[in-house]
Amino acid sequence: MAEITAALVKELREKTGAGMMDCKRALTEVAGDLEAGVDWLRQKGLAKAAKKAGRVAAEGLVAVESSGHHAALVEVNSETDFVARNDSFQAFAREAAKLALDSDGTLEGLQAKTFPGSSETVNDTLQGLIATIGENMTLRRVAKLDVAKGVVANYVHGPITPGASLGKIGVLVALESNGDVDFLSTLGRQIAMHVAATNPVALDAAGVDPAVLERESNILREKNAGKPDHVMAKIIESGLKSYYKEVTLLEQPFVHDGSKTISQVLKEAEGKAGAPVTLKAFVRYALGEGIEKEEGPDFAAEVAAMSR
Secondary structure (H helix, E strand, O other): OOOOOOOHHHHHHHOOOHHHHHHHHHHOOOOOOOOHHHHHHHHHHHHHHHOOOOOOOEEEEEEEEEOOOOEEEEEEEOOOHHHHOOOOHHHHHHHHHHHHOOOOOHHHHHOOOOOOOOOOHHHHHHHHHHHHHHHOOEEEEEEEEEEOOOEEEEEEEOOOOOOOOOOOOEEEEEEOOOOOHHHHHHHHHHHHHHHHHHHEEOOOOOOOOOHHHHHHHHHHHHOOOOOOOOHOOOOOOOHHHHHHHHHHHOOOOOOEEEEEEEEHHHHHHHHHHHOOOEEEEEEEEEEEOOOOOOOOHHHHHHHHHHHH
8 A cells, every 4th residue: 555645645636626635535545546546536526516416507608619611619507607717617618619620519429529638528527627616517508510611700709808719608600602711701700799799599581480480470460459361461471571680690780780681791792702602500609598597595584594
């Protein structure tokens, strides 16, 4: 059995981020074997992480990574904004976005990839981070866009530092064209900023969820109850056209020039690009959207309870 020295305990602590007493106990359990101690703490860490898994993780970061014809977007959640400012958490988010570039675009595929600098998967690395930091975290979702020609532009709103690829909202915009790449990159970024601001639900009318259209139609029917069927049909048709202008990207007024729709901007861009320009797809991730957050504690009630 190797002697369990203070230096050995310190080395294990630096490797794992675990507490000093936990490291000492781990080394005692594995007869002073450093690597076995890492495994022992990992096992205990995973058990702790499992207990934390039920907590709501709605903070965190959205990360983007792009490389010419390809770009990826990931959302990594934490319980608190404090952890989102942790260097290890930010490094994980960056690496996850880089790995997503070379993934199949699915969450499962990304989770199974080997994390850089280790033999562990992305998912196992995240579990280790949970054990080290002591807070629930999730790799929530991933998206990837590709074009055969043109660019996939990106925009990050609320970056952690100016120009950073990590922030609160991330957008990808895929422009397919044989035109000037620099011009396309600038245009793509402007459209990505537009998407961040307006949050369109689809690229065009064909992409709108039929259930959403049915709900909008029902609202129009209720507002105009009693009208003849032929009049009602025209009201619904007109109402849905107005709805498309509000929520579909190609029909929305451009935030940088409200006199033009995105579709018109793309048509006009062909002259400067030197070739036709097609907006193939877009993705917008806003941090924590759709997650039901827990209500904060009643501070006054807590104080009263403690005083009792």
